[in-house]
Amino acid sequence: MSATWTKDLKIDHPELDRQHAELFRLVGAAAEAADGAPRPEVERAVQAFSDELMVHLSAEEGVMEDALYPERGRHKLAHELFVRDFMQLREELREKGPTPVVSAWLRTRIPEWLRFHILANDLPLAAHLAKRPRATAAARRGVSRRLS
Numbered sequence: 001m002s003a004t005w006t007k008d009l010k011i012d013h014p015e016l017d018r019q020h021a022e023l024f025r026l027v028g029a030a031a032e033a034a035d036g037a038p039r040p041e042v043e044r045a046v047q048a049f050s051d052e053l054m055v056h057l058s059a060e061e062g063v064m065e066d067a068l069y070p071e072r073g074r075h076k077l078a079h080e081l082f083v084r085d086f087m088q089l090r091e092e093l094r095e096k097g098p099t100p101v102v103s104a105w106l107r108t109r110i111p112e113w114l115r116f117h118i119l120a121n122d123l124p125l126a127a128h129l130a131k132r133p134r135a136t137a138a139a140r141r142g143v144s145r146r147l148s
């Protein structure tokens with residue numbers, strides 16, 4: 001399984017795709033740092049990933065709210081469960097430093113979650129968003145027909 005962003009993860013939403021690719025890049029950089037860089041550097045790299053993650057999840061949740069995406073409750077819950085998991089990693093790093101457990105999370109567990117989440121949750125969201133303009137146009141046609 002690839003730990004980097006690959007084309008099969010493209011959901012055809014330019015902003016979310018850009019953010020996803022950036023998340024893979026940042027977690028990869030944190031994994032590299034955890035393999036021997038001084039602890040402050042590892043902490044900085046994990047912080048950079050964390051910052052981008054929070055920006056991304058809230059952007060995506062905003063998109064879902066705006067679109068009144070029917071699955072938004074379940075999708076948001078998946079984000080929350082992941083953030084809870086990620087907080088455990090941060091705790092481990094804070095308490096014990098860049099242990100092999102921290103490395104494994106950064107190298108494998110987080111990229112695997114991202115990959116799974118994009119394919120299982122973000123792809124259906126993007127498909128829903130892609131359908132919307134047509135639905136709106138159709139609704140508008142229906143309205144103008146009713147008005148004429």
Ligand SMILES: [Fe+2]
Nearest residue numbers: 060117121122
């Ligand atoms: Fe998501």
